[in-house]
Every structure is written in C-alpha cells, then in structure tokens.
Amino acid sequence: MLKHLYDTDCVTWSPQGKLFQVEYAMEAVKQGSICLGLKSNENVVLCSLKRQPSELAGYQEKQFKIDDHMAIAIAGLTADARVLCKYMRTECLEYKYTYESHHPVGRLVFKVAEKSQHKTQSGAKRPYGVGLLVAGIDPNGVHLFETCPSGNYYEYKCQAIGSRSQAARTYFESWFHLFEKSTLEQLILHGLSALKKAIMEDEELNEKNVEVGILGKNQKFIHLNAQELKEYIQKLETFNANTQIQQE
Amino acid sequence: MIFNSEISGQQEHTTSPVVTGGSVIALVYNGGVLVGTDTLCSYGSMATFKNVQKIAQISKNTIYVSSGEFSDFQQVVRELAKIDRSALQYDDGVHPSPKDYGNYLARLSYKKRCKINPLYLQNVIAGFDNDKYLALVDIYGTYLESKFITTGFASYFCKAIISNYWNENCSLDQAKQVIRECFKVLFCRDCRAHDVIQLAYVDAQGTHIEEPERVETKWDFNGFKYRANEKLHTQ
Numbered sequence: 001m002l003k004h005l006y007d008t009d010c011v012t013w014s015p016q017g018k019l020f021q022v023e024y025a026m027e028a029v030k031q032g033s034i035c036l037g038l039k040s041n042e043n044v045v046l047c048s049l050k051r052q053p054s055e056l057a058g059y060q061e062k063q064f065k066i067d068d069h070m071a072i073a074i075a076g077l078t079a080d081a082r083v084l085c086k087y088m089r090t091e092c093l094e095y096k097y098t099y100e101s102h103h104p105v106g107r108l109v110f111k112v113a114e115k116s117q118h119k120t121q122s123g124a125k126r127p128y129g130v131g132l133l134v135a136g137i138d139p140n141g142v143h144l145f146e147t148c149p150s151g152n153y154y155e156y157k158c159q160a161i162g163s164r165s166q167a168a169r170t171y172f173e174s175w176f177h178l179f180e181k182s183t184l185e186q187l188i189l190h191g192l193s194a195l196k197k198a199i200m201e202d203e204e205l206n207e208k209n210v211e212v213g214i215l216g217k218n219q220k221f222i223h224l225n226a227q228e229l230k231e232y233i234q235k236l237e238t239f240n241a242n243t244q245i246q247q248e
Numbered sequence: 249m250i251f252n253s254e255i256s257g258q259q260e261h262t263t264s265p266v267v268t269g270g271s272v273i274a275l276v277y278n279g280g281v282l283v284g285t286d287t288l289c290s291y292g293s294m295a296t297f298k299n300v301q302k303i304a305q306i307s308k309n310t311i312y313v314s315s316g317e318f319s320d321f322q323q324v325v326r327e328l329a330k331i332d333r334s335a336l337q338y339d340d341g342v343h344p345s346p347k348d349y350g351n352y353l354a355r356l357s358y359k360k361r362c363k364i365n366p367l368y369l370q371n372v373i374a375g376f377d378n379d380k381y382l383a384l385v386d387i388y389g390t391y392l393e394s395k396f397i398t399t400g401f402a403s404y405f406c407k408a409i410i411s412n413y414w415n416e417n418c419s420l421d422q423a424k425q426v427i428r429e430c431f432k433v434l435f436c437r438d439c440r441a442h443d444v445i446q447l448a449y450v451d452a453q454g455t456h457i458e459e460p461e462r463v464e465t466k467w468d469f470n471g472f473k474y475r476a477n478e479k480l481h482t483q
Contacts, residue, residue, distance in 0.1 A: 099344070100351040106340040140342055 011123045021127065022120050025149035028129035029161060032075035034198045035062050036168050037133040037144045038158035038191055040182045043216040044135035044144055046073040047191040049162075049199065050209045063213045067092040068220040069102045069137045071213050075162035076130035076149075084112055084128060105136030109145040109153050117151025127151075131161045135215050142217070160194065168194040175241050186244045188212060188224075192236050205233050261365035265317035267291055269302050270441050271402035272313045273430050274372050274382055276395045276416045277423040280451030281374040281382050283311060284427035286434075287460050288442035289318050295442065303448045305455045307332050310346040310375035311448055312353075315399040316387070317368035324367060327356065346375020346450075350383040350391065358389025370399035376450045398430075401438040406430040420449060432463045 006012050007020035014020060035048035050059035063073045064081075066088045074081035088108055095103040112132070119125045127149040134145040146161060147153045158176050160168035171194040179187065191212065196205055203209075207229035215221045224232070267289050274283040289297040304312045304325045312328060314321045331344055331352060344352075350373040360366050371385040383393045395416045398406050414426045424447060434441040443465055448457040 098352055098355050099348040101345065101348055104338075104340060104342040107338045107342065110338055110340075138342065139345075140340065 009123055010120050010125065010127065019120065022150045025127040025129050029076040029131035029149065030163060032130070032162045033062070034160060034162035034165050034168060034195065035073040035075050035133055036158070036160035036165070036191060036194055037073060037135050037156070038172065038176070038179055038187060039135070039142050039144045040179050040187050041142065043184045043187055043214060043219065044137070044142055045184070045187045045191045046071060046133060046135050046213040047195045048073050048211045049195060050211055052209065059209055061211065063211050063223065065221045067096070067102060069215070070105055070108070071135050071215060071221040073133040073213070074130050080128040081130040081132070084130065084132060087115065088112060102138060104138045104140065105134065105143045105145070106140070109134050109147060112147050113151050113153040116147065116149060120151055133159060133161060135213070137215060137217055160198070164198040167197040171197045178244060182244060184214060184216065188214065188232055189235060189239045190241065192232060193239060193241060196236065207233065265368045267296070267318045268440070269300070269315050269318050269321065271398065271400035271434055271438065272315050272370070272372050273402050273406060273427050274313070274374055274397040275410070275414055275423045275426065276380050276382055277420050278417045279420060280376045280449055281380050282420065282423045282427065282447060282449040283313050283372065283374050284431065284445055284447045285313050285315070286431060286442040287444045287446055288440070290440045293439065298442060298444070299460070301446065303446055303457055305457060306349060307343060308454055309377055309450055310349055310373065311450055311455055311457070312349070312371065312373050314369040314371040316370055320367045320369050324353065324369065324371065328353065345377045346373060346381040347377070349373050349375070350381070350385065354385045354389055354391035357385050357387065361388050372397050372399065374450055376452060401434060401441065402430060405433050405437055409433065428463055432465060435463060435465060
C-alpha cells in the first residue's frame with residue numbers, strides 16, 4: 001500500500017477509506033506504557049505501569065484526578081494528556097459552580113471525544129496522541145470509558161491500553177465475569193494480576209513503578225500509597241483469580 | 249420615559265416591576281413538597297389577569313413558582329426548560345435534578361444582580377429526587393434550602409399560621425389546609441391578593457398540579473351586612 005501518498009495530513013482519505021494520520025496517532029497510544037481499568041458494581045480501579053526515563057529520573061505519573069468522582073489514566077503523549085486533563089478539570093469545576101453537583105461522566109467523555117474529533121478534520125491540526133481511560137461514578141452508575149485520538153469513545157467493563165496491553169486483555173477475557181460482584185480488594189488484585197501479565201520477563205512490579213487509583217460510590221478518588229501497594233503486590237503471590245481468595 | 253435610553257444612549261435596567269404575581273407558600277410534608285400560589289397577576293394595583301397559572305412544571309419531578317415580575321417568571325421557565333432540553337443531546341439519560349435547577353437559578357440571579365439588572369423575582373423550586381427538595385432563590389441570588397418557604401406578603405402574615413399548624417411530617421391534606429388558611433388571611437389583608445388559589449405537589453410518583461380553587465371566605469358578618477358600625481353623621 002502506497003501509504004505515503006495519503007498520509008500527509010488529516011484531510012486526505014486513502015482509497016481504502018482510512019485516515020492514516022489518525023491511525024498513526026492511535027499508534028502513539030500503543031507505544032505508551034500499559035494502563036488498565038476494571039469496574040464492579042460499586043468500584044472502579046485503575047492500574048498503570050510507570051516508566052522511568054533513566055536511573056536518575058523519577059517515574060512518570062499516569063493517573064490524574066479530574067474531580068472527586070472521576071479520574072483518568074493515560075497512555076501516549078503525556079503533554080497531550082495534560083491538555084485534555086486540564087480541559088476535563090475545568091469543565092468539572094464549571095459544572096460544579098453552576099449546578100453544585102458532579103459532572104455526569106458520559107457527558108464529559110462525550111465532550112472530550114468531540115474535542116478530539118475536531119482535530120481530525122482540519123488541515124492545520126494533528127490529533128491528540130493520547131488514549132484515556134476515564135473512570136467515574138455518577139447517578140447513572142459506575143463507569144469506565146476509553147477515548148481514542150480518532151474521537152471515538154467506548155464504555156467498558158474492563159480495558160487495557162498501551163504497550164503489551166493484549167496480555168492484560170486476555171487475562172480480563174478469562175475473568176471479567178467475576179468482576180461485577182468483586183470486592184474492592186479483589187478488584188485491585190485482579191488489576192495487578194493483569195498488569196503482571198503485561199510486563200517484560202526481566203521486569204517486576206514494585207511500589208515504585210505501579211500506580212493504583214481507586215474510586216467508589218462512597219469513595220472519592222485516591223491513589224494507593226507506597227505501603228498499601230507493597231502489601232497488595234505481596235498478596236498477588238497467593239491470589240487465585242478463580243476463587244478470588246488468597247490461598248497457599 | 250420608556251425611550252430615555254435611546255436619547256441618552258445609556259442602557260437602562262429594570263428597576264421596578266410592571267405585571268406582578270402575588271405570594272407563594274411552599275411546605276414540605278411527609279410524602280413530598282406542596283406549593284400554593286394565587287392565580288392573579290396585578291398591573292400595579294389593578295387586578296388585571298385573574299386566571300393565570302403561575303406554577304410551572306419544568307421536569308418530571310420539579311416545579312417552579314415565583315412571585316414578582318411575571319415576564320421574568322416566563323423567561324426563567326424558558327431558561328430552565330433549555331437546560332433539560334440540551335441534556336437530551338448527550339444521549340445518556342441523565343436529567344437535571346431539582347437541586348441542579350435550584351443552583352443554576354441561583355447562579356443566574358446572582359449574575360444578573362451583579363449587573364444591576366435583576367430578575368425581579370423571589371423564586372421557589374420544589375422537587376422530589378429520592379428526597380424532598382425545596383429552595384428559595386431571591387432577587388439577589390441568595391440560595392436557601394428550607395422546609396417551608398413564604399414569599400411576598402405571606403412572609404409577614406403567614407409564618408405564624410405555619411408555625412402553629414404545620415410540621416414537616418404532616419400529611420398532604422393537613423399541609424393543604426394550612427396553605428388554604430394562609431391564603432384566606434392573605435386575601436383579607438394583602439391588597440394584591442386574590443381568593444382563587446392553585447396548589448401543586450411533588451412526590452415520589454411525580455408532579456401533580458391541581459385545578460384552581462376558591463378559598464372560603466366569610467363576608468356575611470352583621471357588621472358588613474347591616475353596617476351597624478357606620479352611622480351617617482348628619483347635622
């Protein structure tokens with residue numbers, strides 16, 4: 001396929017009906033380190049693997065609180081993610097100022113998707129190079145959404161994006177039927193198990209390179225601290241996915 | 249006077265109302281929220297429009313009433329309906345709750361007050377969304393949630409009646425009787441009140457706006473009939 005003939009900008013279609021610039025933007029998401037989310041009837045959990053650019057550097061955070069009832073995990077260009085994060089936070093603040101209540105989750109994701117789509121229909125713009133996993137709670141229930149550079153958004157029971165996310169998705173396919181009734185602790189352990197499937201052989205999960213955020217109907221968004229992360233990663237050793245309990 | 253602004257080039261703002269609605273009384277009862285208002289719009293001291301419905305249902309579980317400039321009331325109804333309609337475009341089935349309307353109206357009123365061009369209204373939003381909701385938004389944009397609300401002259405005449413005969417766990421019929429009693433007193437003492445009132449209530453089943461009814465008043469006192477106290481002063 002003579003891709004290079006049709007991939008210069010967003011305003012050129014290929015003969016196969018593809019917008020290559022948008023597809024290339026989705027590739028940028030696949031290059032980011034993995035982040036995943038899963039939800040039960042009461043809670044949503046976001047887990048991500050943080051990258052360390054060098055020995056001297058800190059770990060790049062991948063989860064951001066948007067409001068008490070909403071948070072995102074990012075994969076892709078962090079700078080683009082910051083722009084969307086700021087937009088979402090501003091929208092939530094304005095909604096709270098006007099209505100004194102939380103911004104409905106689906107609606108905000110719709111707005112982000114609209115913004116993203118705008119960038120795919122102009123000669124002078126490029127799409128956002130970041131995919132978001134949006135976790136949120138509103139009167140409609142517990143939500144997990146994924147947004148794409150293309151401007152599409154989907155609601156999920158559980159999803160993983162970023163590099164080697166297929167391994168995590170395979171884990172989810174086997175066990176997602178249990179998630180609805182899982183407790184928060186079981187959900188976190190499932191998330192970390194899925195994350196473990198997606199790391200390289202010589203890597204290991206530790207409290208420095210893992211980020212876990214939790215959100216619940218009665219739980220504002222918080223990150224697990226280093227101590228809690230350590231305990232959960234230890235519990236992983238004996239966690240049986242099928243029975244969802246610790247066993248020796 | 250009306251065209252002053254054209255001559256001076258400056259924008260003039262509404263500082264006095266023209267067509268006004270009377271008092272509003274709203275009470276919480278054990279199953280929901282009850283609101284009562286009369287059906288009169290006055291043109292100054294003239295009782296011009298005597299059969300006006302001043303209770304607006306703005307969503308399945310919210311009603312809005314106000315006293316003050318009636319054209320502002322109509323405008324607010326349009327503004328609030330706009331919110332619900334624009335919610336449809338998101339396709340997510342989420343509708344504003346009564347509290348959302350109350351706060352939106354408070355923000356709107358405050359904004360207009362800051363420009364010295366207020367919505368000349370005392371607004372009452374009543375609703376039922378898992379729990380009873382009743383709030384007052386006044387002309388300045390002050391937002392107050394409460395178990396009972398009175399606007400206009402009712403604030404002066406009716407608070408005593410409400411204190412003595414109402415509590416928040418009373419039945420719907422008891423609350424209706426209290427409001428009817430209040431409007432009886434208002435008709436006697438408030439020059440801009442009318443004896444035809446309309447009640448509406450919101451409960452778990454939704455909104456119910458009743459037909460207008462005439463409050464019972466008694467005019468056949470001896471003193472009235474025979475004017476025993478009025479003696480013609482001759483000589």
